[in-house]
Amino acid sequence: MSATPAPLPAPLTDAQAGLLTQLTDGLDGAGLWWLSGYAAGLARGQARPGGPAAATASPAAPPAASSTLTVLYGSQTGNARRLAEKLAAQAESAGIAVRLLRADAYPTRELKDERQLYIVISTQGEGDPPDDALGLVEFIRGRRAPKLPALKFAVLGLGDSSYPQFCEIGRVLDERLAELGATRLFARGDADLDIDTVATPWLQQAVEEARALAAPGAPAHSATVTPLRPHPVAPAHDRDRPFHAELLAGHALSASSGLRSPQGRDVRHFEISLEGSGLRYEPGDALGLWPENPPLLVDEVLATLALDGEAPVSLSGEERPLREWLSTRRELTRLSRPFLAAHVERGGEASLGALLEPERREELAQLFDRLQVVDLLQRHPTRWDAGSLVAALRPMTPRLYSIASSQKQVGDEVHLTVAHVEYAFEERTRWGTASSFLSRAAEGDRLPVYIEPNERFRLPADASRDIIMVGPGTGVAPFRAFVQERAEVGASGRNWLFFGNPHFRTDFLYQLEWQRAIRDGHLHRIDLAFSRDQAHKVYVQQRIREQGRALYDWLENGAHFYVCGAIGMGKDVHAALLDVVAEHGGRSREDAEAYLAHLQQQGRYARDTY
Structure with missing residues (x-):
């Protein structure tokens, strides 16, 4: 049941207030920002002296008045969304009219009428846009993009410098908007995983520039935007204030164990209590976890550099023992470009420094893929003092795991499906930070967690719609939640799962649950691809092509299509889906692409890839 809204101020009648409550109920932050901006636009553009505001405007109307700032965001893990919301709130507090939109909710036909535009966008994988920005990026890069001589803009890109195409999408949009004639207000920001350093x-500069633009032509009477309802109360626990949740249980899902390669198949299931947190989640959301580095790895770094773990280190007003910095505040399992550059500067190794050249970025990516911080320190030794080490290492970031449960079924719990990373490297053990943290935890231990919403990856609002789920390996996690949720609400739509892993006997995750779901009528079809159980490898994309006729029929009858897992797998599945649409829909390749793009725009084709 939704909370009773606060009394709405005059001049609304009771009937109007009731309609407004229905309209706003269930809207997320982006939706409320859009609606408030739209209402402000009506007030500015439609009000006439001596008469009421005209009611002829529509949500598709282009933004009136150059004083309206549009903030667009494309976000894969929530960071770009958080920053865009922060920017919009700061601008609004400065008296600037703002509308905030997720990239896939933005009507691209309005771009030609924009006057002030800020874009906050992440880059994922090898220079790819986040899924919610695919359409926007394609439009701006394409031939249909309009000339924009009246537009003033700025771009903040988010990325990971360990990938070759660091902040590539931010760079592409920034350069393309300038090419279309728009005026860059100030230099693009390229934020690494220590986001706040750049963001x-x-x-701050973005708000100052927007205020300066608004000041010269500010009207004598600017419309006051009255919130349609109070801003949602911030949850008691979030990324910056995690809830310390009790670990209830954990067990192996796969039969593999022991030292494995980084791509090993030791998969585990964890159940965590949210009792007392007030945290709520929906199927498709992720659980954020703040991990700690393995104690043995911290010891190895200290021993390699001959540093005292109890030595106090001060940075940005915080003083902590070096061991604590290395355990909970700094990344040790992920190398970064800034740390490598600092290491080269201290040691002067030309061979390492050469890898930082742009033409060597593929080699650099391979180095980052192979080596952790301690491996670099051991292979290419040089002296580090405690303070310089902490300053150069990348800040610890939370890990996001697709939630593998429906809260309607499990109550105040959240379940995870986690691949445990532990492997031998040159006769030494290496670990994944978060998976080893979870695996070291005993029942009853407390884990710092929060909920990361993912509005892009939601079940159909119409429970009679069919769904098709593609989730090999741990990518199956959200689909366990989907099936549980659909069972709890009595959804009449059919559920079809494609699952793959190396071996049937050891890697069929949640096998008994899927069999029970089929028996109980909660899972209607399942297609399996165990890649190494036969001489030729078989993957989920092959099963998709084999079942193309039925799959296309489901899509034509309104089914939603979901993919979760590695980015490379997502691209392979997309290629297979294109083949299915082209073959069974009698379409050209170009028309098949347009068909899938239309599904994405409708929210019927969603991907959660990493």
């Missing part, structure tokens, strides 16, 4: 000054 904080960028946001």
Whole structure:
């Protein structure tokens, strides 16, 4: 049941207030921002002296008045969304009219009428846009993009410098908007995983520039935007204030164990209590976890550099023992470009420094893929003092795991499906940070967690719609939640799962649950691809092609299509889906692409890839 809204101020009648409550009920932050901006646009553009505001405007109307700032975001893990919301709130507090939109909710036909535009966008994988920005990026890069001589803009890109195409999408949009004639207000920001270092000054400059633009032509009477309802109360626990949740249980899902390669198949199931947190989640959301580095790895770094773990280190007003910095505040299992550059500067190794050249980025990516921080320190030794080490290492970031449960079924619990990373490297053990943290935890231990919403990856609002789920390996996690949720609400739509892994006997995750779901009528079809159980490898994309006729029929009858897992797998599945649509829909390749793009725009084709 939704909370009773606060009394709405005059001049709304009771009937109007009731309609407004129905309209706003269930809207997320982006939706409320859009609606408030739309209402402000009506007030500015439609009000006439001596008469009421005209009611002829529509949500598709282009933004009126150059004083309206549009903030667009494309986000894969929630960071770009958080920053865009922060920017919009700061601008609104400065008296600037703002509308905030997720990239896939933005009507691209309005771009030609924009006057002030800020874009906050992440890059994932090898220079790919986040899924919610695919359409926007394609439009701006394409031939249909309009000339924009009146537009003033700025771009904040988010990325990971360990990938070759660091902040590539931000760079592409920034350069393309300028090419279309728009005026860049100030330099693009390229934020690494220590996001705030770049994002904080960028946001400050963005608000200052928007205020300066609004000041010269500010009307004598600017519309006051009255919130349609109070801003949602911030949850007691979030990324910056995690809830310390009790680990209830954990057990192996796969039969594999022991030292494995980084791509090993030791998969585990964890159940965590949210009792007392007030945290709520929907199927498709992720659980954020703040991990700690393995104690043995911290010891190895300290021993390699001959540093005292109890030595106090001060940074940005915080003083902690070096061991604590390395355990909970700094990344040790992920190398970064800034740390490598600092290491080269201290040691002067030309061979390493050469890898930082742009033409060597593929080799650099391979180095980052193979080596952790301690491996670099051991292979290419040089002296580090405690303070310089902490300053150069990348700040610890939370890990996101697709939630593998429906809260309607499990109550105040959240379940995870986690691949445990532990492997031998040059006769030494290496670990994944978060998976080893979870695996070291005993029942009853407390884990710092929060909920990361993912509005892009939601079940159909119409429970009679069919769904098709493609989730090999741990990518199956959200689909366990989907099936549980659909069972709890009595959804009449059919559920079809494609699952793959190397071996049937050891890697069929949640096998008994899927069999029970089929028996009980909660899972209607399942297609399996165990790649190494036969001489030739078989993957989920092959099963998709084999079942193309039926799959296409489901799509034509309104089914929603979901993919979760590695980015490379997502691309292979997309290629297979294109083949299915082209073959069974009698379409050209170009028309098949348009068909899938239309599904994405409708919210019927969603991907959660990493």
